Amino acid sequence: MTTATANVDERKTEEPEKPFKVQIKLRRYDPETRPDAYWETFEVDMYSTDRILDALHSIKWDQDSTLAFRRSCAHGICGSDAMRINGRNRLACKTLVKDLDITKPVTVEAIKGLPLERDLIVDMDPFFEAYKEIHPFLVASDKPEKERIQSIADRDIFDDTTKCILCAACTTSCPVFWTDGQYFGPAAIVNAHRFIFDSRDEDAKTRLDILNDKEGVWRCRTTFNCTEACPRGIEVTKAIAEVKQAILRGKR
Missing domain, CATH: 1.10.1060.10 (Alpha-helical ferredoxin)
Structure with a gap:
């Protein structure tokens, strides 16, 4: 067996990556339903290449369609999805889940200092x-x-x-x-x-x-x-x- 063939065979036997559970703790706010902000935790299946933006999409599409947040290009250029992730301001589309401590819930909330409109959306x-x-x-x-x-x-x-x-x-x-x-x-x-x-x-x-x-x-x-x-x-x-x-x- 040639080296090239051996490498191909090795790739064929590699196990596909399995998803892992991540808890996302979101600070929610909807003035039409209640006057105060509150925390709500969701569990999502993530892969090592997923970003916080992927987690938010998963929650909105599969668990709670009322979740409100901004995003556009998803490539760190438009600046739409700035938010506080584990207490630090970051872009959700650039923050890899694997780079965070996932042994405890990952906290996500709106950026501070601007009027809060709903969930992760502020008045810019x-x-x-x-x-x-x-x-x-x-x-x-x-x-x-x-x-x-x-x-x-x-x-x-x-x-x-x-x-x-x-x-x-x-x-x-x-x-x-x-x-x-x-x-x-x-x-x-x-x-x-x-x-x-x-x-x-x-x-x-x-x-x-x-x-x-x-x-x-x-x-x-x-x-x-x-x-x-x-x-x-x-x-x-x-x-x-x-x-x-x-x-x-x-x-x-």
Whole structure:
């Protein structure tokens, strides 16, 4: 028997992976049925490659169709399914069940600091209002016939903050945001950073003036919660510090 044939035979005799039981403890809320939030536990069959989003789908499709949560692309790009999983902000579509401690129920609840609407869904309007206030768009007076040229070095300055997907995981992990409804929050500052340090933009001073407000960057307490929560690996705390430095210099 050749080596190739032996390998094929070995693959044929491999046992298919068997599912394992996982308990998912969800914080439920439906203002139409009861005024308070409550915990409810479901048991689902999972595989090692399954994600928390798969568990939620299983619950909604097979056990309780009233479960409400947001999701879209399911590939960590749209940012729709940010939630608190075992006490940490994460994307449900990127969190593998096998990476969690499944010897006890996995807790899943809505992100904090934004108004709770139902189950795992929060009102994102306050988050996007803060985002819009920092002018998250390129401002340039020239009208080139071709693309605006930018050096690799100039791009590197703000490349990290272009990765934001507006999932709100960083902002809703911030203790200041939980207690201060006026604070812009890390995500808004990250997106301001993306344009403040863009060499093609001409509105950096306006954004710096906005973030120099009492509810701007100076409310940050540098706890690093935001950096740890970011599913895109953005160095959020570093970006906020760079915006603070730019304000103190009076320019980018």
